[in-house]
Amino acid sequence: xxxxxxxxxxxxNGIMMLLLGVTMMTVGTVSIxxxxxxxxxxxxxxxxxxxxxxxxxxxxxxxxxxxxxxxLSLFGKYVGTVDEQGLRWNNIFFSKKKVSKRVRNFExxxxxxxxxxxxxxxxxxxxxxxxxxxxxxxxxxxxxESFVQIQSEAAIRAMATSYxxxxxxxxxxSLRSHPDEISERLKTEIQDRLAKAGINVIESRIxxxxxSPEIAGAMLQRQQAGAIIAARKKIVEGAVGMVxxxxxxxxxxxxxxxxxxxxxxxxxxxxxxxxxxxxxxPVVNTGSLY
Numbered sequence: 001x002x003x004x005x006x007x008x009x010x011x012x013n014g015i016m017m018l019l020l021g022v023t024m025m026t027v028g029t030v031s032i033x034x035x036x037x038x039x040x041x042x043x044x045x046x047x048x049x050x051x052x053x054x055x056x057x058x059x060x061x062x063x064x065x066x067x068x069x070x071x072l073s074l075f076g077k078y079v080g081t082v083d084e085q086g087l088r089w090n091n092i093f094f095s096k097k098k099v100s101k102r103v104r105n106f107e108x109x110x111x112x113x114x115x116x117x118x119x120x121x122x123x124x125x126x127x128x129x130x131x132x133x134x135x136x137x138x139x140x141x142x143x144x145e146s147f148v149q150i151q152s153e154a155a156i157r158a159m160a161t162s163y164x165x166x167x168x169x170x171x172x173x174s175l176r177s178h179p180d181e182i183s184e185r186l187k188t189e190i191q192d193r194l195a196k197a198g199i200n201v202i203e204s205r206i207x208x209x210x211x212s213p214e215i216a217g218a219m220l221q222r223q224q225a226g227a228i229i230a231a232r233k234k235i236v237e238g239a240v241g242m243v244x245x246x247x248x249x250x251x252x253x254x255x256x257x258x259x260x261x262x263x264x265x266x267x268x269x270x271x272x273x274x275x276x277x278x279x280x281x282p283v284v285n286t287g288s289l290y
Contacts, residue, residue: 003196006135009072009080014061014087021061024054060092069134071097081134099134103202106148110208113157115175116164123160123175124208127152127190129201136198144197152204155189165211175209182206243267 028051035043064070064085072079072094082088090096105128115121129148131137137144160175163182167174173181183205191201247267 004078004135004139006081006133006198009082009090011082011084011088011090014063014089017057017089018061018087021054021057024057025051028054056092057089060089060094061087062090062096063087064098067100067102069099069101071099071134071138073097078135078139097138099131099137101131101134103128103130105129106152107207108149108153108156111153111156111160112212113160115160116162119165120212120214121160121165121175122208122210122212123156123206125152125156125186126205126207127201128203129194129199131198132200133198136196141197144199147197148194148199151193152190155186155193159186159189165209175206179206 028047028049031047031050032044035041035047062070064082066085068085070082070088072082072090074091074094079094082090105126107126108124110122110124112120112122127148131144141147159182162185164172164174165176167177175182183203186206187201187204190204194201
């Protein structure tokens with residue numbers, strides 16, 4: 001496939017050509033009336049010729065809006081691109097294809113894919129894009145807007161299968177825990193696919209991310225279990241540290257001397273009190289320590 005890159009081409013001021021065309025058509029019309037009254041066949045023919053030239057000049061007019069370009073071709077061959085705004089004029093045989101260079105956004109539908117661990121998830125993304133090369137957008141692909149949509153969704157699917165939904169270990173990148181890294185990866189993935197169409201991807205972000213309905217309940221229980229385990233781990237770590245401090249304080253101040261068996265009992269009781277979900281019921285020892 002022959003790839004075509006954008007190149008600038010010159011165009012004439014359309015206002016000047018519009019005035020010239022209107023003037024020629026007006027003069028030709030007046031001349032026809034005058035020649036008809038004078039019964040001058042040659043004058044009528046000349047006046048018709050002048051009107052025809054004026055109409056031809058008018059046919060070469062076209063407008064270019066802000067953030068828009070006109071891609072010109074002559075009998076299928078690319079001539080160049082006009083970016084100058086306003087009323088412009090070029091050869092009447094040039095075909096003119098208008099291409100918007102405004103920033104646009106595309107939101108994909110909710111795509112159902114399997115993430116890295118094989119769990120089905122729903123994912124959608126918003127892609128902000130613009131046409132950077134109008135010639136590539138017109139000639140390198142059939143329909144660049146449809147191309148953006150299809151390739152963006154393909155990139156979203158490919159990216160989603162490369163990462164797990166949740167983070168399983170410290171430093172692991174996942175879809176849910178690292179939105180910035182995932183967005184940058186998604187942008188790169190989409191840009192690689194759209195570069196040949198003259199499209200520049202400005203930004204891409206995930207707009208929807210969830211487990212598929214058929215496993216959402218089970219995965220919620222799994223997340224809750226993981227959160228409970230993590231919380232319990234923190235509680236136990238804190239309780240062990242508090243017991244160590246208590247024993248060290250008792251020994252440093254020589255408040256009481258405990259044999260290994262009583263020491264183990266005290267440690268057990270303290271851990272029960274500190275790690276219990278509910279308030280513990282104390283048992284008061286009114287006798288001796290032993």
